Amino acid sequence: MQILGIETSCDETAAAVVASGEAILSSVVASQLATHGRYGGVVPELASREHLRAIVPVVRAALEEAGTRYADLDAIAVTQGPGLVGSLLVGLTFAKSLSFALARPLVAVNHLEGHIHAVLVEARRSGRPVDFPALALVVSGGHTHMYEVTAGLGYRLLGRTRDDAAGEAFDKVAKLLGFTYPGGPVIDRLAPYGNPRAVRFTLARMKGNPLDFSFSGLKTAVLRWYEQHELDEEVARRRKLVAAVGRPTVAQWLEVTPQRTLDLIASFQWTVVEELLRRAAEAAEQCGARSIIITGGVASNSSLRREAASARLPLPVHFPTPHLATDNAAMIAAAAFAKLSRGETAALSIAAKANLSLA
């Protein structure tokens, strides 16, 4: 059983072939970072245009790498949402056309469910399968959501961000301080040079659902610190460095970043990781989880991985390998396998849904 997965919900055009929901035969991602880096983010019109340009070669490359042909595919899987409608439409329309032309079923997948399956598929392959019920934390630039995942792959939303996503907080703090986009990897690489307990940020206390997240207050606290410490000059130096060299190395960043700013960065990251893991542990306990899944782009953060793997979480924690943490199509094809075995196929009339929810 071979499934072709297609993912175009945001800034990546991706296609993959997955056999029996387990063996990733190919996973091609046409990273658009080169285009978006210049704009500090995802530009929708550019994104749609880039997806249009990339979709045919990316799908072709996925088939070639998998050593398969259209005729050998058993189903076409595609991300239906959430995401940018214009971007989603490119993948969805292409998938519908293939489904119709090849007379193969179409399977519509929620992007967040895909991120969870990125971990499930790898865990199965490694012989260390995820024990259910599991607590899944999906954490990226656009999402910070926690779900209970049952053995039958049912989902229950336990908490989510009320304002900024964790990855967005990384991006905004990095931009404020004159670092490059995306902010997560830069902060992750510089944080080890600072003291994570130098600046004591207040952890968010949530009214209502205590398992919800909030990163807006932390962002404002960093801004206040910035204002109090007159960072304009060093930020200008970093912007000049970026203008001169594009993507600076760690050594180049360190030359234009004083110790107190490294301390600030380390403290900021420490606080984000603390917020994520503290609530994940609470949520896992509340739903009686037997394991924890942490997935999405921020799951690549080395401090988050280190802290989660330390004794502080009382359950086995599963992370995706880095190439499956960020957006990809293998996770979409893997999620589709489970849906297909339950007979959950989609009509060709389905629409892209910007705010599609998982539970």
Add this chain to the structure above:
Amino acid sequence: MPADLIRTGSEEETVAAGVELGRRLRPGTLVLLIGELGAGKTTLAKGIVKGLGAAEPEEVSSPTFTLIHEYGEPVRVYHVDLYRLEEAAEAAALGLEELLEREAVVLVEWGEKFPQLWPARRLEVRLRRLADETRLIEVRDPAADAEIGD
């Protein structure tokens, strides 16, 4: 309409001010939410969305990454964030004009970066952080101000 000035002392009060404002907005209204990082734009948007009966405040989050969030079924509020964009052409490519023709309120954060994009008929809401929790919110209708000026 003369400028309204509202002072709020907490996040809850900012949401409540948004609810009041939302109740007065008619479909097709464009609202620019103007204020620096952390001024409370998304917090006020939570209230406006609630006041329009499109969603609960907890469901409204920052659209920075995805650029546009939609609330209500059919959509009654588009919540747009231009923080990441650097050129007016990119912002224009979002199809905001098309959104304005629909029967929905369009809330735009960081819209003041591209003044050339906006029609005269709009509301401008300015948020200022006075202290940690205190915000000053000013609601203005620039078209009405111009008429008074004439």
